Amino acid sequence: MIGDIMTSLWAILPVIVLALWACVLLLVDLWLPKDQQGSQQGESNSPITPLLAALGMLTSAAIVIARIGQPTMGFGGMMMADGFSHFICLLLLASGLVTIGLSHDYMKRLGIARGEYYVLLMFSLSGMMLMSMSADLIMVFLSLELLSIPLYVMAGIATPRPSSEEAALKYFLLGAFASGFLVYGIGLVFGATGSTSLQQIVAVVQSGNYNLALILGGAALIITGLGFKVAIVPFHMWTPDAYQGAPSAVTAFMSVGAKTAGFAALLRVFVLAFPAFSADITPVLWGLAALTMVLGNFAAIAQRNIKRLLAYSSIAHAGYIMMALVPYGQDGLSADSVASALFYLVAYAFTNFAAWAVVIALEQAGEKGLELQDYAGLGRKHPALAAVMAVAMLSFTGVPPTLGFVGKFYLFRTVLEGGHVGLALIGVLTSLVSAFYYLRVIVVMYMQEGEPEARREPWLQAMAYGSAIGVVALSIFSAPLLFLASQAVLKLF
Amino acid sequence: MIPLSFYLIFAAGLFSVGLFGVLARKNAIAILMGIELMLNAVNVNLVAFWRYRMPEMISGQVFAVIVFAVAAAEVAVGLALFISIYRRRGTIAADQIDLMKW
Numbered sequence: 001m002i003g004d005i006m007t008s009l010w011a012i013l014p015v016i017v018l019a020l021w022a023c024v025l026l027l028v029d030l031w032l033p034k035d036q037q038g039s040q041q042g043e044s045n046s047p048i049t050p051l052l053a054a055l056g057m058l059t060s061a062a063i064v065i066a067r068i069g070q071p072t073m074g075f076g077g078m079m080m081a082d083g084f085s086h087f088i089c090l091l092l093l094a095s096g097l098v099t100i101g102l103s104h105d106y107m108k109r110l111g112i113a114r115g116e117y118y119v120l121l122m123f124s125l126s127g128m129m130l131m132s133m134s135a136d137l138i139m140v141f142l143s144l145e146l147l148s149i150p151l152y153v154m155a156g157i158a159t160p161r162p163s164s165e166e167a168a169l170k171y172f173l174l175g176a177f178a179s180g181f182l183v184y185g186i187g188l189v190f191g192a193t194g195s196t197s198l199q200q201i202v203a204v205v206q207s208g209n210y211n212l213a214l215i216l217g218g219a220a221l222i223i224t225g226l227g228f229k230v231a232i233v234p235f236h237m238w239t240p241d242a243y244q245g246a247p248s249a250v251t252a253f254m255s256v257g258a259k260t261a262g263f264a265a266l267l268r269v270f271v272l273a274f275p276a277f278s279a280d281i282t283p284v285l286w287g288l289a290a291l292t293m294v295l296g297n298f299a300a301i302a303q304r305n306i307k308r309l310l311a312y313s314s315i316a317h318a319g320y321i322m323m324a325l326v327p328y329g330q331d332g333l334s335a336d337s338v339a340s341a342l343f344y345l346v347a348y349a350f351t352n353f354a355a356w357a358v359v360i361a362l363e364q365a366g367e368k369g370l371e372l373q374d375y376a377g378l379g380r381k382h383p384a385l386a387a388v389m390a391v392a393m394l395s396f397t398g399v400p401p402t403l404g405f406v407g408k409f410y411l412f413r414t415v416l417e418g419g420h421v422g423l424a425l426i427g428v429l430t431s432l433v434s435a436f437y438y439l440r441v442i443v444v445m446y447m448q449e450g451e452p453e454a455r456r457e458p459w460l461q462a463m464a465y466g467s468a469i470g471v472v473a474l475s476i477f478s479a480p481l482l483f484l485a486s487q488a489v490l491k492l493f
Numbered sequence: 494m495i496p497l498s499f500y501l502i503f504a505a506g507l508f509s510v511g512l513f514g515v516l517a518r519k520n521a522i523a524i525l526m527g528i529e530l531m532l533n534a535v536n537v538n539l540v541a542f543w544r545y546r547m548p549e550m551i552s553g554q555v556f557a558v559i560v561f562a563v564a565a566a567e568v569a570v571g572l573a574l575f576i577s578i579y580r581r582r583g584t585i586a587a588d589q590i591d592l593m594k595w
Contacts, residue, residue: 138556145563149570156574165578166590172574173524173587176567177515180531183560184508187535191501191542196552 011074011081012133014060014089015126021056022122028052029115046115050104053118054097057125061093077199078136087342087488088132088264091349095256096125098353098463103249105457106360112158112247120157121253124150128261135272137186137196137222140265144182144229147261148175151254155246163367167245174228174238182225188218189273198273205276219274219281223266223288230262232322233292236315243311248363251307252356255314256349263321267341270325271334271490278329285326286423292319293430301437304372306359309437310352313396316434317348323427324411327418336417339486340410346481347395347407350470355392357464358385361454369453375441376450384461385454386445388468393438395471398431403471406478500541508534521575521585525568532564 009016032046064086071082099121107113127146134140152175156168190196192214193204204210224235231239243251274281296316303309324341327333362369362378362385379386395404408431415424474481507530514527536557543553575585582590 138552138559142559142563145567149566152570152574156577159577160581162581165574165581168574169521169578169587169590172567172571173515173521173528176525176528176571177531179563179567180508180511180528180535183532183535184538187538187542187556190553190556191538191546194542194547194550196556 007072008074008079011072011079012130014063015129015133017063018056018060018122018129019126021059022053022119022126025049025052025056025122026116026119029119032115047104049115049118050100053122054100056122057093057096057100060129061090064089064093073135077197078139079130079133080135081133082491083488084264084268084338084342084490085129085133087484088260088345089129091260091346092125092128092132092257095253095260095349095353096121098467099249099253099257101459101463102252102353102357102360104459105455106247106249106363106460109455109457110158110247110365114157117154117157120150120154124148124154124253124257128257128264131261132264132268134265135198135268137189137198137269140269141179141183141186143261144179144226144265147258148179148229151175151250151258154250155242155254157250158247161367163245164247165245167242170238171242171246178225178228178235180225181221181228185218185221185223185225188214188221190218192218198269201273205273215274216277216280219270219277220284222269223281223284226262226266227288230259230266230318230321231315232288232318233295233315236292236296236318239315240308240311243314244305244307248307248356248360251311252353252360255310255356256352259314259318259321260345260349263325263341263345266325267328267338268490271328271338275329275334282326282329285322285328286420289319289322289326290423290426292316292322293426294319297430297434297437300434303437306370306372306375306441309372309441310355310359313434313438314352316430317344317396319430320344320408320411320427321348323415323423326415326420326423330418333414333418335486335489336414338488338490339482340407340414342485342488343410343478343482344407346474346485347403347471350467350474351392351395351402351404354388354464354467354471355396357460357467358389358392361385361457361460361464362452364453372441372444373448373450374452375444376448376452377445378450378452378454379446381452382454385464388464389445390442391468391471393441395475397435397438401472401475403475403478406475406482410482497541497545500537500545504534504537504541506534507531507537519586519588521578521587521590524587525571525575529564529568532560536560 029049127143130143152172155171158164192211193201228235300312324337328337395402398405398408412424511527511530539553539557579585
């Protein structure tokens with residue numbers, strides 16, 4: 001009994017460390033000296049809180065790294081700390097660290113530096129990590145909420161700025177709405193199979209003792225609920241507003257973290273529990289992926305605000321990652337499907353952070369400096385930042401030698417192996433469409449005259465250059481990364 | 494005994510009422526109430542499934558309790574957000590909170 005509990009706790013140790021660290025940090029932050037002069041209520045300019053938060057994430061990451069290759073299962077099969085979750089957890093913790101780097105000076109500059117911000121970030125991260133481990137539908141729901149609720153607050157952390165509050169409101173209302181769908185779907189699957197554990201669902205499905213209509217309805221509602229989180233058309237309405245209104249550093253975290261965790265849950269639930277129903281589910285995923293790529297890319301063309309443009313681009317990229325899921329149920333393809341989705345998530349994370357770092361560097365107080373025209377002349381005045389942005393845009397488009405190209409290559413290969421030529425074609429054509437608005441950013445930066453102002457904050461610049469170098473360097477040495485992703489296959493114990 | 498399907502139809506109806514509330518109402522608090530109705534429909538479903546399909550296992554009941562708890566946590570954050578917006582703008586009508594447009 002005690003042994004069971006110890007194994008269970010051992011399985012989720014990185015999350016426990018992170019969550020406890022966050023609780024302690026919340027108290028520590030209260031005792032730190034506050035800068036009284038000219039600062040708003042509750043504002044803290046001390047670099048200690050972000051440093052401690054980063055230390056907590058590093059500790060958690062060290063535990064994950066130390067356990068690579070030792071899959072453990074805990075809580076009667078509810079949690080699985082396997083290769084898949086290790087891969088996702090490391091990606092998430094790295095995103096958290098980058099977010100701290102992007103946030104510190106930015107929050108101070110906007111006058112919204114609060115210690116709770118880092119605590120919320122850590123809570124949200126622990127929800128995301130739990131999500132990648134959960135092998136039980138109850139845990140999927142619970143970790144989704146643990147992920148979302150701190151994110152709602154983070155989106156509104158720039159209060160009293162009206163747009164930030166509005167972003168939080170829209171994100172909250174649609175997020176809560178979506179979790180209603182998710183949990184209704186989970187309830188139906190529970191009714192159809194008599195269990196919420198993925199292992200037992202598989203066993204029941206094999207024995208044939210289940211209700212097909214309920215399980216398909218449940219699967220559809222689960223796609224809806226998680227689709228809201230990862231911003232798939234037609235569940236994307238909140239994305240542009242929430243991304244535009246939230247502070248840019250939060251948006252960067254939201255777009256990478258929530259997407260990664262949402263796709264982790266989608267992959268685990270569908271690849272493990274529902275492969276038997278792929279004949280019915282694959283056409284739905286096909287349609288959603290196609291719709292997302294088309295609508296995301298075409299809507300992005302009309303955008304003049306860089307944050308909205310990146311929001312629609314993130315919708316479009318959710319469509320590309322969704323493509324990997326389409327052939328999830330075919331024999332021998334589920335491993336490819338998971339590996340290419342994981343690889344693309346890494347590519348997306350690096351590219352996205354590079355782009356958002358530049359956006360943060362150019363943003364001025366009062367939400368100025370966010371229009372496309374504000375980027376005119378960046379190539380002459382700040383060549384390094386312009387280069388980072390150019391690399392990010394090329395990677396989003398999928399031009400070699402960038403990580404985005406390699407990621408798209410593996411995605412399209414998986415889709416073609418699954419025999420979905422039409423979907424791959426839509427993917428390639430929408431990538432061409434996306435080149436129009438991504439390259440327009442580059443044209444504005446290098447060909448037009450202007451006097452943009454950019455911040456030179458050391459951590460921000462380090463994150464920008466680091467992500468951009470990662471995008472290029474990892475694309476040249478992409479084989480080890482793909483090997484790691486392909487080691488992270490999903491299987492039942 | 495009342496058949497299981499009655500409960501399921503009732504829950505589906507309740508879910509639809511909640512859905513309608515979310516889509517049709519303008520006031521953010523009314524939208525939140527719609528969401529709560531949707532979650533309550535889930536609880537009816539869970540408890541009915543538990544009672545009729547596997548009364549020997551406790552998981553259905555526990556799941557319903559978890560849904561309560563999570564819904565309460567969500568409402569706490571949501572209402573705080575509504576108050577903060579109401580103080581600033583004097584309204585929480587969702588169609589008047591529209592600084593950002595497509």
